[in-house]
Amino acid sequence: MQPRTYACGLDAAVDVIGGRWKALILWALHAEPLRFGELKRKVAGISEKMLIQALRELEADEIVHREVFHEIPPKVEYSLTGLGQRLNTALLPLGDWGEENMAGIAKRRGVTPAPPHATSA
Numbered sequence: 484m485q486p487r488t489y490a491c492g493l494d495a496a497v498d499v500i501g502g503r504w505k506a507l508i509l510w511a512l513h514a515e516p517l518r519f520g521e522l523k524r525k526v527a528g529i530s531e532k533m534l535i536q537a538l539r540e541l542e543a544d545e546i547v548h549r550e551v552f553h554e555i556p557p558k559v560e561y562s563l564t565g566l567g568q569r570l571n572t573a574l575l576p577l578g579d580w581g582e583e584n585m586a587g588i589a590k591r592r593g594v595t596p597a598p599p600h601a602t603s604a
Contacts, residue, residue: 499544500570504529504537509563509571510578512547516562546570 489495500506504526511517511525523534525564541547546567552558563571581588589596 490561496570496573498572499541499546500577502537504533505573507543508534508537508541509546509567509574512563512567513571516560518558518560522561541567 507526508522511522523529523531526534538547541551545564548562548564550560585596
């Protein structure tokens, strides 16, 4: 297998946040660190398996930090690294564009848009 070559910066960025869930996870973590269960509730529709997989990939890319607190019961929190915070900032205009065009996109795709500000993304 040949090593991957990025065609441009956008190619590299999409490789990091590609898929349905990663950008939503980043957005959920923008305000504060969250425990796994809290994160699962904020990212509606994600399975436990997909959340674990996405978090592992984001951690490997140094976008998300996983902190284990050695206490009983065990506690783990996820937060954005500095790199993750900068990536989230870069995604803000994309989120704004999505908000402005959500109704039309939903209509064309046959999807029901969420009421305004009903989700964290």
